[in-house]
Amino acid sequence: MSGENERKIEKFLDDENLIELRKSIKESEEKFNPFKILKIDNFEIRHSRMLAWLLDPKGHHGFGNKVLKGILKVLDEESKFKCALVVDGGEEECSDLEVVCEKDKIDILAYCKTHNLVVAIENKIYAGEDVGNDDKKGQLDDYVGKVNEEFPEDKWTQVFIYLTIDGIPPKGGEDKYIPFKHEDIYHIVSRIVEDNRESLESDEQKKKVLDFVDFYLELLEEKVMSNEKLDELCTELYRKHHKAINEIIERGKINNDTFFRKIWSKVQERYPDMKRAKTKSGFEFVHKEWKCVGEENEKYEKYSATFWFEAGGLIEPYEISLILYAWPGYENYKEFRKELRKELKKSCVRKVNDAGTTIATIRLKDEIDNKIDYAAIAKKIIGELEKEELFEKVINAVAKASKTLTK
Numbered sequence: 364m365s366g367e368n369e370r371k372i373e374k375f376l377d378d379e380n381l382i383e384l385r386k387s388i389k390e391s392e393e394k395f396n397p398f399k400i401l402k403i404d405n406f407e408i409r410h411s412r413m414l415a416w417l418l419d420p421k422g423h424h425g426f427g428n429k430v431l432k433g434i435l436k437v438l439d440e441e442s443k444f445k446c447a448l449v450v451d452g453g454e455e456e457c458s459d460l461e462v463v464c465e466k467d468k469i470d471i472l473a474y475c476k477t478h479n480l481v482v483a484i485e486n487k488i489y490a491g492e493d494v495g496n497d498d499k500k501g502q503l504d505d506y507v508g509k510v511n512e513e514f515p516e517d518k519w520t521q522v523f524i525y526l527t528i529d530g531i532p533p534k535g536g537e538d539k540y541i542p543f544k545h546e547d548i549y550h551i552v553s554r555i556v557e558d559n560r561e562s563l564e565s566d567e568q569k570k571k572v573l574d575f576v577d578f579y580l581e582l583l584e585e586k587v588m589s590n591e592k593l594d595e596l597c598t599e600l601y602r603k604h605h606k607a608i609n610e611i612i613e614r615g616k617i618n619n620d621t622f623f624r625k626i627w628s629k630v631q632e633r634y635p636d637m638k639r640a641k642t643k644s645g646f647e648f649v650h651k652e653w654k655c656v657g658e659e660n661e662k663y664e665k666y667s668a669t670f671w672f673e674a675g676g677l678i679e680p681y682e683i684s685l686i687l688y689a690w691p692g693y694e695n696y697k698e699f700r701k702e703l704r705k706e707l708k709k710s711c712v713r714k715v716n717d718a719g720t721t722i723a724t725i726r727l728k729d730e731i732d733n734k735i736d737y738a739a740i741a742k743k744i745i746g747e748l749e750k751e752e753l754f755e756k757v758i759n760a761v762a763k764a765s766k767t768l769t770k
Contacts, residue, residue, distance in 0.1 A: 368606075368607070368610050371604065371606055371607040371610070372607045372610065372611065374604065374607065375600070375603075375604035375607040375608065375611075378600060378603065378604065380596050380599045380600050380603075381600055383596055384593070384596045384597065384600065387592060387593060387596070391585060394581075396578050396581055396582055397578055398578060398579065398582045399582070407470070407486055407487065407488045407490060408464070408465075408470075410486060410488060411464055411465075411470045411471055411484075411486045412464055413579055414471060414484070414486065414548065415462045415463070415464050415471045415473075416462075417430045417552060417576075418430050418431050418460070418462045418471070418473055419460070419462040420457065420458055420460050423572055424572050424576060425559070425563070425569060425572070426555050426559070427458075428457045428458075428460055429555050430551060430552060430555065431457065431460065431473065431482070432457075433551035433552075433554070433555065434482075434524070434543070434547075434548075434551060435522070437543075437547055437551070438522070438541060438543075457475040457477055457478060457480070458477070459475060459476055459477050460473055460474070460475045461473065461474055461475075467506070467509040468502070468505075468506070469483050469484075469485070469506050469509065469510070470484055470485050470486040471483070471484040471486065472484075472510075474514060474519075478520070479518060479519045479520060480519065480520045480522070481510060481514040481519050481520070481521055481522070482522040482523075482524065483506060483510050483521070483522070483523050483524070484524045484526055485502075485503060485506065485523075485524070485525050485526065485533070485536075485540065486526045487525070487526065487527045487528075488528065488545075488586070492533050492534060492535065494534050494535050495535070496691075496718060500535075501534070501535035501536075502535065503523075503525070503533055503535035503536030503537075503540055504535045504536060504537060506523075506536070507523065507536055507537050507539055510523075521539070522541070523536060523539045523540040523541065524540065524541055524543045525540040525541065525542050525543065526543045526544070526545060526548070527542065527543075527544065527545070528544065528545050528546075528586070528587050529544065530542045530543065530544035530546075544587070545583060545586070545587040546587050548583070549580060549583045549584060549587060552576065552580060552583075553580055556573070556576055556577070556580065560573065620646040622672065622674040622683075623646040623671070623672050623674075624646065625737040626672075626737050626740055626741040626744065627639070627646075627648075629737075629738065629741035629742070629745070630741060630744065630745065633745045634754070636650055636651050636652070637649070637650060637651070637670075638650075638651050640664065640666055640669050641663055641664045642663055642664065642665075642666070642669060646671060646672075647669040647670060647671045647688075648669065648670050648671070649666050649668075649669050649670065650758050650761070650762070652762065653666060653667070653668070653761065653762070653765065654666075654667075654765065654768070656693045656694075656768060665690065665692070665693065666690065667689065667690060667693070667696065667699050667761075667764075667765060667768060668687055668688060668689045668690065668699075668703065668761050668764075669687075669688055669690070670685060670686065670687055670688075670722075671685075671686055671688070672684070672685055672686070672744075673685075673686055681726060681727045681728055681731060682724055682725065682726050682727070683724070683725045683727065683740070683744065684721050684722075684723070684724045684725075685721070685722045685723045685724075685725075685744070685748070686719050686720070686721055686722070687707075687719070687720045687722050687757060687761070688718060688719045688720075689703055689718055689719075689720075691718075694768075695767050695768050698767040699764055699765065699767045699768055700718075702763070702764040702766075702767050703760065703761065703764035705764075706759075706760035706761075706763050706764050707720060707757065707760050709756075709760070710753070710756035710757055710759070710760045712753075712757065722748075722753065722754075722757055723747050723748060723753060725743055725744055725747045727740060727743065730743060
């Protein structure tokens with residue numbers, strides 16, 4: 364690194380705005396919130412269950428169907444949807460509304476027989492949309508089909524909502540899913556809470572419900588709402604120090620190849636029968652007995668399956684995943700995948716996907732707390748793979764499935 368770049372980084376680190384930013388972040392982290400203490404603030408399924416509870420008119424919150432009506436009203440105002448619940452004065456009720464989570468893998472499904480109304484919500488916090496592949500439908504297309512089976516479009520009013528932080532439209536879902544932001548949920552619930560705060564505070568039991576909802580709204584605000592103070596500090600820092608920040612990002616990021624090069628010798632020392640695969644997709648490895656199913660050119664080989672580590676930059680949540688990927692595009696590959704799924708299920712792998720299957724997820728903390736200790740990381744990875752001879756079982760599963768390639 365040049366002396367000039369070093370000076371720019373030193374100047375950035377001494378900036379009063381950075382000191383203020385650190386202080387603001389620390390205050391936010393130290394603020395009491397039971398959702399954070401229980402480590403459920405980043406789990407989509409927990410957010411889905413909270414929203415499902417708020418939608419349920421039978422919930423202890425006492426809001427009736429106001430949250431549902433609030434959502435439908437936003438859609439109505441944007442001319443995306445019309446319903447008797449929000450038009451004609453908005454006095455219609457939906458007391459028989461049923462709200463369930465994870466029915467047919469749909470995050471939230473709410474249906475009201477009084478109005479023949481069904482609402483399917485796909486909730487995304489950080490995870491992306493599974494758009495499917497040649498062998499299977501995308502998740503949203505599948506959900507549309509499931510809803511149509513039970514609530515046919517000619518008899519039911521269907522509403523499909525794609526709930527994300529930034530309100531981006533989905534790729535799948537047959538163009539039926541309407542983008543919706545978590546920020547909209549925040550405003551809807553906040554208005555209902557404020558309108559009912561006085562009555563809620565007057566009752567001891569209802570006050571507990573109010574505190575619970577307030578904690579959730581604080582969490583939602585932190586996750587999805589813009590913070591003007593933080594925005595201003597970050598804008599000033601980037602405006603004045605963008606070259607130093609870009610330098611830090613470029614030199615500090617750890618991609619999967621960089622990470623794996625650091626630990627490869629340790630892994631290969633324990634598993635000498637593994638070798639680096641000559642693929643163009645990145646740092647992948649295979650068992651030396653696995654046969655190449657074709658050559659893309661003189662530089663690259665094609666294998667039916669390869670391993671790789673996904674390090675995620677070694678930033679929070681500090682996890683490394685070992686992925687086994689079954690590649691398409693060669694003779695009998697569908698038969699191979701089918702057989703591989705069967706063999707992997709026998710090999711202690713809990714969840715098997717058609718293409719990329721996570722064999723193990725290794726969580727780190729001590730190994731990277733002060734400085735990244737690659738030797739300690741490699742040791743922990745090997746320890747996880749040796750549990751119940753998991754790695755050996757997976758290697759054998761691929762070998763057995765590979766017999767389909769010789770038919």
